[in-house]
Amino acid sequence: MSWETPPPVWDTPAGRMLDAFLAALKKDAPGYSEPLTIFGSAAIQLCLDESFTSADVDVMALTGNERLREIAKTAGLGATGSIRAAYGIQICPPQLFRTTPHYLLRARMERRHGIKVILPHLRDVLLAKLHRSRAPDQEGLAPKDRRAFQRVRELCGGHPTEADVIEDLRLCSQDLLIQAAEEPNAFRLNVLDLFRSVFGRGLDIENEILKPARQALGTVQDVDHEEIQRRLASLRPDRD
Structure with missing residues (x-):
């Protein structure tokens, strides 16, 4: 990994909102010890670009979500x-x-008002955006997600590069498999749209992502599928 997420700037709209929440959490639940993860566009604003706004500051908690919502309210x-x-x-x-x-x-760890705050690397923040669901008639990547990739690349010297994204996709290759369900795989479609709109080319998911991921796990074997079919056809088992 050749680039790092900058430290958070708390004097930003998202930073001030989050700071106020953490102060309230410390006051109302002084024994709170769980880490909180900041993701979505607020993470981009907090660590990279104050002008990159979002309607929400997304905070992930493993437990106690209702209590946290009460404190925020x-x-x-x-x-x-x-x-x-x-x-x-x-x-x-x-x-x-x-x-x-x-x-x-590769996440950045911070403490604010005694609360542990996890700031995922920007490449992980961007990748998570590709899991966004799609409208039935949607064509192309959601504009706000495309802008997020473009803005981060603009401010981070071209990162994430194609190689960065492909490396990360291979680590979550199972999410790219076509499911036997009525709904299309939104993540897969968003990935394909990302490469067309941001990198200006198509992506061969099988050969660039799935096959290398299988090879990395040591599960790929060179199989002659035609030979297997011939052998199966020659068996012709008798049935009662």
Whole structure:
């Protein structure tokens, strides 16, 4: 990994909102010891670009989400808070932040008001955006997600590069498999749209992502499928 996420700037809209929430959490739950993960566009604003705004500050907590929502609401920072027109603290379950499985190894750890704050690397923040669901008639990547990739690349010397994204996709290759379900795989479609709109080319998911991922796991074997079919056809077992 050749680039790092800058340290957070707390004097930003998202930073001030988050700072107020953490202060309220420290006051109302002084024994709170769980880490909180900041993701979504607020993480980009907090660590990279103050002008990159979002309607919510997404905060992931493993447990106690209802209590955290109550604290945010009491402090006027939640969904019905007094300054909700600009920003709001959105307490999210872990399922809403899906990225590379090892994101904690390259995340930035901070302490604010005694609370442990996890800031995932920007490449993990961006990858998680590709799990966004799609409208039935959607064409192309969601504009705000495309802007996020473009802005981070602009400010980080071209990162994430194609190689960065491909490396990360291989780490979560199972999410790219076509499922036997009625709904299309939104992550797969968003990845394909990302490469077309940001990198200006198509992506061969099988040969660039899935096959190398299988090889990395040591599960690929050179199989002559035609020979297998011939052998199966020659068996012709008798049935009662």
